[in-house]
Amino acid sequence: MSYEILEKTFYRLAQLDHAGAMLGWDQAVMMPPGGNESRGRALAELQVMTTEILQDPALQDHMQRALADAASLPPWQQANLREMVNDIKSANAIPKELVEATVLATNECEHAWRSLRPANDWPTFEPMLTKVVDLTRETAQLRRAALADEKGLVSDYEALVDIYDPGTRLAVIDPVFDRLKAELPTLLQEITARQSRAPAPLQPQTSIDKHRQIALARELMSILGFDFDRGRLDETAHPFSGGVSDDSRVTSRYDESNVFEGIMAIVHETGHSRYESGLNPVWRYKPVGGSMGMGVHESQSLFFEMQIGRSRPFVDAIAPIIRRYFGSDPAFSPDNLYASYTRVAPGLIRVNADEVTYPLHVIARYEIERDLINGDVTVADIPELWNAAMSRYLGLDTRDNHQDGAMQDIHWPSGAIGYFPSYTLGAINAAQLYRAMLRDIPDVNGCIGNLTLTPIFEWLSERVWRHGRLYSYDELMTRATGETLNADHFLNHLQARYLGNETSG
Amino acid sequence: MSYEILEKTFYRLAQLDHAGAMLGWDQAVMMPPGGNESRGRALAELQVMTTEILQDPALQDHMQRALADAASLPPWQQANLREMVNDIKSANAIPKELVEATVLATNECEHAWRSLRPANDWPTFEPMLTKVVDLTRETAQLRRAALADEKGLVSDYEALVDIYDPGTRLAVIDPVFDRLKAELPTLLQEITARQSRAPAPLQPQTSIDKHRQIALARELMSILGFDFDRGRLDETAHPFSGGVSDDSRVTSRYDESNVFEGIMAIVHETGHSRYESGLNPVWRYKPVGGSMGMGVHESQSLFFEMQIGRSRPFVDAIAPIIRRYFGSDPAFSPDNLYASYTRVAPGLIRVNADEVTYPLHVIARYEIERDLINGDVTVADIPELWNAAMSRYLGLDTRDNHQDGAMQDIHWPSGAIGYFPSYTLGAINAAQLYRAMLRDIPDVNGCIGNLTLTPIFEWLSERVWRHGRLYSYDELMTRATGETLNADHFLNHLQARYLGNETSG
Incomplete structure (x- = not known):
């Protein structure tokens, strides 16, 4: 009762x-x-x-x-x-x-x-x-x-x-982040050295009308299983996925002179949306039927973006679709698209960062916000701390450039302090889920290459989406992948993609 | 306390x-x-x-x-x-x-x-x-x-x-409606006889793209004082004005082959919106600061539509603006626009009715719903009652045509019984307000003709908008116009517009 x-x-x-x-x-x-x-x-x-x-x-x-x-x-x-x-x-x-x-x-x-x-x-x-x-x-x-x-x-x-991220403890985060801080800068140097030997990817020679970008976005969302009878796509300054399970509101932005990143933003947000829409409807309006913490949420968006979206077979499969909307500019060749989507370079902006440097952006924010909340630093210290971190991790100078520095994210002004670690935990979870999926669906890459994505979505649904909050974070990951959080899979993924031979297609 | x-x-x-x-x-x-x-x-x-x-x-x-x-x-x-x-x-x-x-x-x-x-x-x-x-x-x-x-x-x-319509009593409505029932059918005959001597108004020869209609709508809304920093215009199947005082949401629809009525729908809904936006912000979030009943609300939308929008000086003033967006089709001449906007003809559908026949549609519904609620008739009697009323008031046969008869309105199926009188009380109030305004602003027509509408809006704001629900309905009208509801002004307005010489411009 x-x-x-x-x-x-x-x-x-x-x-x-x-x-x-x-x-x-x-x-x-x-x-x-x-x-x-x-x-x-x-x-x-x-x-x-x-x-x-x-x-x-x-x-x-x-x-x-x-x-x-x-x-x-x-x-x-x-x-x-x-x-x-x-x-x-x-x-x-x-x-x-x-x-x-x-x-x-x-x-x-x-x-x-x-x-x-x-x-x-x-x-x-x-x-x-x-x-x-x-x-x-x-x-x-x-x-x-x-x-x-x-x-x-x-x-x-x-x-x-x-x-x-209910259940996530600093005792888990800290050693993982320490390992990434130790390994990523070296990895980054090796990757940028290797990529510097190839010519820089081409950008399209003409700008691409926003409405054509929206039309492509809608087709890609449909390929990724987004149901427009249960959701919308709109435009905002900062892409996000919101709404409710039966009425998903995805937003994106469209840069007419740089179309590549907008496409991946759509893939990413569609991952968030599919997770919410894929929650068990039997438990609708009940806490157990809700999504897990942001680490799991990001694992889904980053599975879509990093494990599917930027993979060679996906890029090869969508290249002709992109050309259908954007024309035959050489920038839209499969090789150039893949080179663009796997380009690694330290940059000022987190949301534009590649998957190798992204964790370093997160760790910089993690350290600052942790010290802010624990009272070790103040808001007035942020610009200097920011510059120090960007300089140390990425070799970048952000002095006086607040808009591309500590003011770039919506999180702090909106009070979402404690959120940033989720992005990198999600990236690690995504790589771990992909490894586990390979055991059940050995030809994942074939599915992606044919854009026959249903088996992948069914696997994610069975292992993650439909369980809502039934299990703890550790139990969900263990049931899905056989182990708790393990950064090996993420580092192996980066090794394979950026220093292995996946680039040869 | x-x-x-x-x-x-x-x-x-x-x-x-x-x-x-x-x-x-x-x-x-x-x-x-x-x-x-x-x-x-x-x-x-x-x-x-x-x-x-x-x-x-x-x-x-x-x-x-x-x-x-x-x-x-x-x-x-x-x-x-x-x-x-x-x-x-x-x-x-x-x-x-x-x-x-x-x-x-x-x-x-x-x-x-x-x-x-x-x-x-x-x-x-x-x-x-x-x-x-x-x-x-x-x-x-x-x-x-x-x-x-x-x-x-x-x-x-x-x-x-x-x-x-809080405060409105049948003792006020009944004599007014009796008078309209007695006078409007004759007036209608005289008007249609007179209009039949002129050629029917032209329709534009080509369809007008929706986006040009929206652009015109936005310009007209700005002319009517709508603040796009505090509101939006969007598209729906049925135009309405919603949202809240500081964030007004006006909607309209755009028929590419019949552009005339869409323009007046915009003028009408902007009237509703200006009333809500013009409520006294000092009383925001308090019942006294809210809008009065639907009769007063309709008086504002109908003031905008009937007293301003379909007046000869307004039509003359907006004709060149319409031509700027829609081209120089002869249908957009001031004479033809005015003829279209003042065309009177009995028809089956209330929402398409002109201002002469509209009250008869309302009275037919009023009598039926009053008798239903008071237990004098039953739902089974409606089709016969409907046909009798349409025949008596408008000379139309609706037998077996339920979809354009008693089933045409959303009000009854949605339980909004008692709402219909507001439309006609609003039309009467609007004419009465216009008469009173003329005492303070003798050159109202000049203001309209120059599209210098601020004095008109200031008058409405001082007399109606800013008082919210401070006064009773009777007190509000008496303070604004010097008298309680008086149908003379509405009937005089119809006489002047349709049988006087306003048509000569």
Whole structure:
């Protein structure tokens, strides 16, 4: 009975989430600028309502009673209860005044960021970001204090990472990141030395009209199984995948003078979307039916982008499709496309980074945000820290270039601190999943080359998508791949792709 | 203190309204078909939450305490309290089982109507509509019983009219409608006789690309004061104006072979939008700051469409703008445009009707729905009653043509019974406002002819928009025009436009 009351309550929370997801999509994609204040208020109030529901003392009584009877529940309901308990305890760790203040501050900061970034205006941005960081530190401290025993949290920052990637601990991240910091710079040198012996990839000689790029994007999304009866593609400054499982809202941007990256952004976001759409509909509107943390989410988008999208067989297969939309410019030959899609070079912008340098962008942010939250550095220190990290890991100078430096990401202004590690954990998971898939589908590359992708999607669905949050992170990965997080597969993948002979097609 | 608690509660309700308004807009404009089930669930849950908040017994205690202290409040807060009390009492008049049953029945009926109407299938429709009417009668009886003393409601039907047009009483509507019934058929004959002596207006000889229609629509909206920093224009099957005050969402449709009506749809919807956007921002998120009933809302859209949009000086002023977008087809001459925009002819379809025949469509519906709710006729009688009314008022035969007869409107299947009178009350109010405006701005026509519309908008803002719900309907009209509802002005307007010499330009 108490369990059923919890389920009913979480059904209501799912509907509030639906409203929040769609209002957030609209804010980024459709809303005129003058609508921002009232939208911020509406989103804040929905958030407060969610918090109030989760902080209702009666709900905690039901939770205790449901926990006492948990043994009588079937496994999926036990998992659902575990997720509901986690949400209730997490919400009760943070007072609603802090939730509301954070929503208002991040809304203000993120909105300002949209114009301050192109203006390279760090001084105006700094106090706004300081407010966001201060509020987020407070959240981190309270969350750690409330959940430390149960979850074994050892630092304030870890309490934030656990929001985005439940179950992921710094004790797992740190050795992996240390290994990447040790191995990637050398690997990067070898790869760039090898690539410097070949001519630089060609860019198309004429710009490509945005509408043709959109038409191609839609065809590629269909090839990747996106259902336009259950989703949309729109344009934003920063590509994302949002909406709800039955109504997926993918966004992208279109650079008329550089079309290559837009194509891979579409492949990436479609991966996120397929995961959400592929969740088990039997558990719709229940926490157990939701997606896992961002590490698993990124593993799906990066599986699509890195394991499928930038592979030689996929590039060969889509080259004629690209030519059908964009014409026969030599830049669209399979060889040149593949050279472009596997070009490795240190650059300032994370979202444009190749898969070899990307983890170094992440590690730089990880170290800065960890130290910010743990109180070891302040927002005012960021530009110098940023430049030091970019210089150390990638040999780049970012002094005074805030827009391509610490202001480039939406994460911090929107309060998503603790999120960055997920990208690299996802890249590692994706490589690990690909290795495991090869055992069941030896001819994965043949499937990709024919664009017969259904067996791949079915494998991902069976191993990952349909389980929602039934298993812990470690259990999901172990069931899918036979082992917990293992960076070997990612490093082997980079070796094979960039220093092996995959480039010969 | 209790007053402040009420205000805070209604702030929350305003944010739920924001979510509902935007999700509703998205559903009509953006949402892919597969998203409909989850959207329906989210919207239903937001509605249930609103009802639960209004039915919370603690809120009624606060209401009683706030009413006891009302004398100490400034006038605007007294008005705000009055509006909050009305909302609370209205919500508590109807048990939630009846609300739920009505939602189910109207969903079923409206959904079926979408296919039964094109199939002209009255027999299948009749029992579904009967269910809706029965439940709505029950609502009407309960609402009347709960609010009769306070509001002086004299019939069940009046209790429904009061939902859509608070304060409007049948004692006001009936004599006005009697007069229109007596005068309009004769006027119609005179007008059609006169118009039959001139050649029929030309249609453009080529179709007009949708994107040029949108560009013109945006220019006209700007001329009409629409702020694209606080609103959008999008495309839908049925034009509407939605969103919130600071983020207005206007929609229209574009018929490439008939461009005239799309232009006036834009003018009409912009009127609705300007009213909402012009509400006093000091009272934002408070009931006193909301728009009045649908009669006042329609008075603004019809002021824009009928008093400005279809006037000779406006048509003359926009003819060169239309030609700039659509080319020099003779159909876009000022004379032909004006002839098109003032063409009068009895027709079967209300939404296509001109301003002379429109009230007769409304009166036919008014009489039928009033008698249905008061129990004097049944749903089975509708086809015969419909045919009799159309024959009597417009000389049209609708026998067996249900799809262009009693099945043409979404109102009844969706349970919106009591709404129709607002359209004609709005048309009368609009003419009355125009007459009053002439006293303050003698050269209104000159302003329109120069497209110098600011003085007109400022007048409407001062007399109508900025007052929100501060005054009763009668008081608002009296303050704005010096008198309560008076059909003389509407009939004089029709006389002047259609039988006077305005046509000579």
